[in-house]
Amino acid sequence: MDILMILAEAARSAVGPVAAIYALAAVGLNLHFGYTGLLNFGQVGFMLVGAYGVGISVAVFDLPVLVGFLVGLGCALVLALLLGIPTLRLRADYLAITTIAAAEVLRLVYRAGFAEPVTNGVYGLQNLSSGFREVNPFDAGGRYGFGAMTFTGNQMWLMTVTWGLVALFAVFTWMLIHSPWGRVIKGVREDEDAVRSLGKNVFAYKMQALVLGGLIGALAGAMLAVHQGAIQPDQFKPQVTFFLWVILLLGGAGRVFGPIIGSMAFWFLMNFTDGFLKGLGREGLLPFLEGPDYGAIQLAFVGLLLVLLIVFRPQGLIGDRKEMLINVK
Amino acid sequence: MSSDEVDTSAAVEVDRMADAVAEPGSPKSDPILVADSVKRSFGGLTAVDVNHLEVQRGTITALIGPNGAGKSTFFNLLTGFDRVDKGRWTFEGRPINGRRGHQVARAGMVRTFQLTKALTRMTVLDNMLLGAQGQLGERMVGAFLRPMWRSQEQANTERAMELLERFKLVDKRQDMAGSLSGGQRKLLEMARALMTDPSMIMLDEPMAGVNPALVQSLLQHITSLRDEGKTVLFVEHDMDVIMGISDWIVVLAQGGVIAEGRPSDIRSDQQVIDAYLGAQEVEGESGESGDE
Numbered sequence: 379m380d381i382l383m384i385l386a387e388a389a390r391s392a393v394g395p396v397a398a399i400y401a402l403a404a405v406g407l408n409l410h411f412g413y414t415g416l417l418n419f420g421q422v423g424f425m426l427v428g429a430y431g432v433g434i435s436v437a438v439f440d441l442p443v444l445v446g447f448l449v450g451l452g453c454a455l456v457l458a459l460l461l462g463i464p465t466l467r468l469r470a471d472y473l474a475i476t477t478i479a480a481a482e483v484l485r486l487v488y489r490a491g492f493a494e495p496v497t498n499g500v501y502g503l504q505n506l507s508s509g510f511r512e513v514n515p516f517d518a519g520g521r522y523g524f525g526a527m528t529f530t531g532n533q534m535w536l537m538t539v540t541w542g543l544v545a546l547f548a549v550f551t552w553m554l555i556h557s558p559w560g561r562v563i564k565g566v567r568e569d570e571d572a573v574r575s576l577g578k579n580v581f582a583y584k585m586q587a588l589v590l591g592g593l594i595g596a597l598a599g600a601m602l603a604v605h606q607g608a609i610q611p612d613q614f615k616p617q618v619t620f621f622l623w624v625i626l627l628l629g630g631a632g633r634v635f636g637p638i639i640g641s642m643a644f645w646f647l648m649n650f651t652d653g654f655l656k657g658l659g660r661e662g663l664l665p666f667l668e669g670p671d672y673g674a675i676q677l678a679f680v681g682l683l684l685v686l687l688i689v690f691r692p693q694g695l696i697g698d699r700k701e702m703l704i705n706v707k
Numbered sequence: 708m709s710s711d712e713v714d715t716s717a718a719v720e721v722d723r724m725a726d727a728v729a730e731p732g733s734p735k736s737d738p739i740l741v742a743d744s745v746k747r748s749f750g751g752l753t754a755v756d757v758n759h760l761e762v763q764r765g766t767i768t769a770l771i772g773p774n775g776a777g778k779s780t781f782f783n784l785l786t787g788f789d790r791v792d793k794g795r796w797t798f799e800g801r802p803i804n805g806r807r808g809h810q811v812a813r814a815g816m817v818r819t820f821q822l823t824k825a826l827t828r829m830t831v832l833d834n835m836l837l838g839a840q841g842q843l844g845e846r847m848v849g850a851f852l853r854p855m856w857r858s859q860e861q862a863n864t865e866r867a868m869e870l871l872e873r874f875k876l877v878d879k880r881q882d883m884a885g886s887l888s889g890g891q892r893k894l895l896e897m898a899r900a901l902m903t904d905p906s907m908i909m910l911d912e913p914m915a916g917v918n919p920a921l922v923q924s925l926l927q928h929i930t931s932l933r934d935e936g937k938t939v940l941f942v943e944h945d946m947d948v949i950m951g952i953s954d955w956i957v958v959l960a961q962g963g964v965i966a967e968g969r970p971s972d973i974r975s976d977q978q979v980i981d982a983y984l985g986a987q988e989v990e991g992e993s994g995e996s997g998d999e
Contacts, residue, residue: 452848491838520833521910553850553851553853554847554850554851557844557845557849557850557851557856558836558842558843558844558845558849558850558852558856558860559841559844559846559849560850561829561833561836561837561845562837562845564826564829564833564951565826565829565837566831567828568826568827568828568829569826571788571808571824572820572825572826573807573826573837574807574808574812574813574818574826575786575788575818575819575900576809576810576812576817576837576838576900576902576903577809577810577812577813577817577840577903578809578837578845578900579809580809586847590847597912603783675742676713701828701883
C-alpha cells in the first residue's frame with residue numbers, strides 16, 4: 379500500500395471540482411445558519427432546482443447554458459419565497475421541517491412519471507456541459523499540474539469557474555457581514571425579539587438571507603450539472619444536505635472561510651479513508667469485508683472522525699471557541 | 708427600604724400629573740398613549756381586559772399588580788409583540804393597534820424585556836449600534852456601498868459611546884455582551900433602547916433579579932430619562948421600588964385596571980391592598996412564581 383499515493387489522491391480531491399461545488403453550496407448554507415441562524419435542512423433542494431434549471435434549458439429546450447443558469451437562479455428565488463413566506467414568521471424549527479420535506483418532495487416530483495417530458499424522470503438529463511466547455515480557455519485534451527495533482531483542461535476550467543465563484547461569494551459574504559446589514563442578521567441569530575424591539579423588520583431580513591443563500595446553493599447545483607454533464611434526481615438525496623452541514627460545522631459556522639476549509643477537509647477525509655481502507659483490503663488485512671461494505675465502513679469511519687472533532691473542537695477548524703462557549707451558557 | 712433616598716427627592720418635585728383624578732380610566736391633560744377596550748384572552752381565560760387607560764407625557768408611570776394580573780400580556784399587546792383580540796390604542800395621536808413590534812418601535816415606543824435579551828455573541832458596541840434607526844447600511848444593497856454609510860456609522864458610534872459612558876459600560880464596548888453580568892446586561896438593554904431615540908420607553912420588570920445597589924442606579928437612570936422629557940412606562944411587582952419614583956401608578960388585577968393614582972393615593976387604596984395581599988396569599992399557597 380502506497381500511503382503517499384493515497385495522500386496525494388486525497389489532496390487532489392480536496393481542491394477538485396466536487397470540493398469546489400460543495401464549498402459553494404456551503405457558503406450559501408453559512409449565510410443561512412452561520413450568520414442568520416436559519417435551520418435550512420434542504421439546501422440540496424436549491425441545488426436540485428439549480429441543476430435542473432441548466433439541465434432542462436440545455437437538454438430539453440436547447441437553450442444556451444447561461445440561460446440555464448438564470449433559469450436555475452429564478453427557480454431558487456421562487457423556492458426560497460415559497461419556503462420562507464409561511465415559515466419565517468414562526469419558530470426556527472418550522473423552517474427546518476419544511477425545508478427537509480420540500481427538498482425530498484422536489485426530488486420525488488422531478489423523478490415522477492408525469493414530469494418525464496421535461497425532466498426525463500429517473501433517467502435524468504444528459505449532454506449538459508458542451509456549452510460550458512465551448513468557452514473553455516484551457517486545452518480540453520491537455521493535462522495540467524504535476525504528479526498526482528493533474529487535471530484535464532475541462533476539469534481546470536470548471537475548477538477555475540467554481541473556485542472563482544466561491545471566492546466571489548466569500549468576498550460578498552465578508553462585505554455583507556461587515557456592514558450594518560450583517561449586524562442585523564447576526565442580531566437575528568442571537569435573539570430575533572430583541573432585534574424586532576429595536577425597529578428592524580426581522581421577517582424581511584430572514585427572507586433576504588434565505589433567498590441569498592438559496593441562490594448560492596442553486597449556483598452550486600448548476601455547476602454540478604455542467605461538471606457531470608448529466609444529472610439524475612436521485613443524486614439530490616438528503617444526504618447531500620447533511621454533507622453540507624458536516625462541511626459547515628467542520629470548517630466553522632459563522633466564519634467566512636469556514637465552508638471553504640470545511641469542504642476541502644471533508645473531501646480530503648472522504649477520499650483518504652476510502653483509499654486507506656481499499657489499500658488495507660488489497661493487502662488482505664480486511665478479509666471480513668466484501669466489496670460494497672467498504673463504502674459503509676468508510677462513512678462510519680468519517681463519522682467517527684467527525685464525532686471526535688465535535689468533542690475536541692466544537693467550534694470547527696477555524697471557529698472561535700470563546701464565541702461557542704458564550705452560546706452554550 | 709432602600710428607596711428612601713429617592714422617595715424624598717421625588718416628594719419635593721412638582722406634581723407632573725396636573726389635575727388628573729385618581730380613578731380607573733381617568734383622563735390626563737397631555738396623554739402620549741391612549742388605550743381603549745383592549746382585550747386578549749387565552750382560551751377561556753381573559754388575560755387582559757382594559758377599558759380605558761391614558762398615560763401622561765413626560766412622566767414615570769408604573770404598571771403594577773399581583774402575579775398573573777396581565778401586566779406583561781398588556782405590555783406585549785401595546786408594543787406589538789402579541790396579537791390583540793379587540794381594542795384600539797393611539798400613540799402620539801396616531802393609532803398603532805395591529806402594528807407589528809418593529810413598527811411600534813419605529814413609531815417611537817421602544818421596549819425592553821423581563822428576561823434580558825442581550826445579543827450574547829456580539830460586542831457591546833454592536834449591540835448598541837443595532838439600536839440606531841434609519842441606517843442606509845442596513846439595506847442589503849446599501850451594505851455594499853460603504854462610503855454611503857461610513858459617516859452615518861461614525862455618528863452612531865459616537866452617540867453609542869456617549870450612552871455607554873452614561874451607563875458605565877464604555878470599558879466593555881469590545882467585550883461580547885454574553886460576558887457581561889446580569890446587572891450590566893440590564894444596563895446595556897436600557898442603553899440600547901435609548902439608541903433608538905424613543906419618545907416613550909416601556910420597561911418590563913427592569914428590577915427583576917438585580918442586586919439592591921444596582922436597583923438604586925437603575926432607578927436613577929429611569930428618573931433621568933423622565934427628566935430629559937421621555938415618557939417611561941414600567942411593569943414591576945415590587946411595591947417598595949415603585950412608590951419612590953413613580954409619578955402615577957396603574958394597578959392591574961385579573962386583567963383590568965382596578966385603581967390609578969399618585970403613589971400616596973395607591974398606598975391607602977383599600978381595593979389595591981386587598982387585591983395585592985389577597986392574590987399574594989393565594990400565590991403563596993400554590994407556591995407559584997413568575998409572572999403570567
